[in-house]
Amino acid sequence: MSTTTVLRDPTAEAAPVRRARRTPPWSLDDITVALMDIGKMRGDEFIDRLEQLFEERGVATKRWKKPTNTRTAPVEMLQEIAEEADVVVVALSDCGSCTSCSTHDLNDLDARGVPGVSVLTEEFRSAFAGQCETIGFDGASIFVPHPVQNRTTDQLYAMAENVIEDVICAITRRK
């Protein structure tokens, strides 16, 4: 990170510096949830289980997978999600570049009308906060234990089961 530019806020400063994320829907009735796999290894297993858990709850999902976790999602993919889904779950970030890129994706989709939540490992809590700070976005996040790469599939499934209710709260206005 080489440069810093300081701008002055042109607003009345009544709102926080960070842009609030788009208000999610009241419930997941008639809603399609985008499950966006950021392309990191083992993330697909976690998402497989999330997909099942949504299905058990009668919630429609649709999956997308980024070509690489080291870049932001291709514009075509973001456009497709905006066209075909209402909310998004972005998973599973467990490294620096994937955290940065997936936070941009979360922000980009929010700007396209798709509010969502990012699932990351605990280790990247501060990286997510820092990236949100830089882009001025108050993104929603859910954290699972770190690391994930050396877990068994059952352990990854259990992680998904542990957070599914939190994920639903994050993509709806349910408390």
Next chain:
Amino acid sequence: MSIGVEDKAHDIMESAVSFKIYVKKACETCTLLQPLIARLVETGQATVFVQDDPAFFSPLAIDDSTLEQSFHDDIEVTPTLLKFADGRETDRVFGWDRAEWRRITGLADLGEDLRAFQPGCGSKSREPGVYEHLVARFGDSGLESRKIVITGFEDPLEAAFERGWTDGLPVIPPTDERILRMLGGTRRDKHEVVGRVPPNLSPVTIEKIAINAVMAGCKPEYMPVVIAAVEAALEPVFTMHGLLCTTCFSGPIIVVNGPIAKRIGMNWGMNALGQGNRANATIGRALQLIIRNVGGGIPGDLDRSTLGGPGKYTFCFAEDETDPSWEPLSVARGLERGENAVTLFQGDGIQGVVDQRSATPEQMAKSLAMSLLAVGHPKLAEFTNAMLVLSPEHYAIFRNAGWDRARITAELHAEMVRPGAELVFGAQGVGEGIAADRAGEMVNKFWPEGLLIVRAGGQAGLYSAICGGWTGGRFRHESQPVTRRIAL
């Protein structure tokens, strides 16, 4: 230089005394003083700061090409000699002034071979635009607005979009340097609160106006016009609050009168209502950005316009005052000819009037009236105001017949009086119209003061333009256009 002279210098310059000398290679006087300055440096008590070429005076000099030291010592001229005693500045001299340099250094034989006086050059730290840059970088800008730090490789233009600061077009990133330059365009204190901007009724300071003017692309010299436009928009009778939140098409249209229009390069001629002129484009845009960013008037939130209009990006132009037979709008509205003023009108985008056949003023008045009757809806009356932008060729038909503004206005009104029976709800098979109880009256299209005429446009073209007024104008005394002097 002899040993004796050096000793003498050491005697005079006690250890608590020191000197700084600011120079630049591009300055002829500095070059002339090179041997003399070298002599002072050799005393061990003088330090040379070079503003441009670090090789100048090398290795004796300190490179001040960032101009940080020049800024901190508030250098205006090169060379400047400063004297410090116990760390505090006690004396300074600009340029070469032998007597002064001798007095300050205490070296009675200094510059014996030089003439008595030679002026210096301007300090690089005082070059146009540089000073504000230095204040922003090394000084206290005095700005109070919240800092938004953009780190890494993020593009500040994109950051402005992300934060919702723009009207959909890119904005100039509001850095301290640019804001300070913009503030240089006004004498008003940056912390002065100008008013409260709807819909959130948030206070707007001169500083916030400057920030948004930067973003809009204004030059500092536009600031007096932007400030006057904001003040006019915030006058209660302008009803900016309702105008902003309305479901109608309207927004503030700014007409600039007086010599300032020419001074800042505004367009009143060809394509006056269109794109391409920086002052026209950015002054109108600055007002809209202030309403958006300070007031919180965001389309889709509290700006509820059904269709909006392109004028809501910016709509600002100057009146053509080059024809002495024409009374400018600001004069018709009570100011003196030659006074700088803005008039804000609550209006829509333009409706063109094409008439290439009418040759007499009577025909022309009838023709323009026919088009004006369509404002809002042909069957509505005393419901909106209107602005007629009269082109030079259309105006010439009136002028050649001796009709002035007052006559044109009166004749247009006279041509727009209609029987109420034709206009009431349901009449002519159209539901829209005026109240049934007016069927027996002769009805005016506009209030007598509700038709504003402005002269603008290119020399060729038998066309004029109508800007329909906002429906809030039906409350005759509650919502009116506003004319305000521009304070320089």
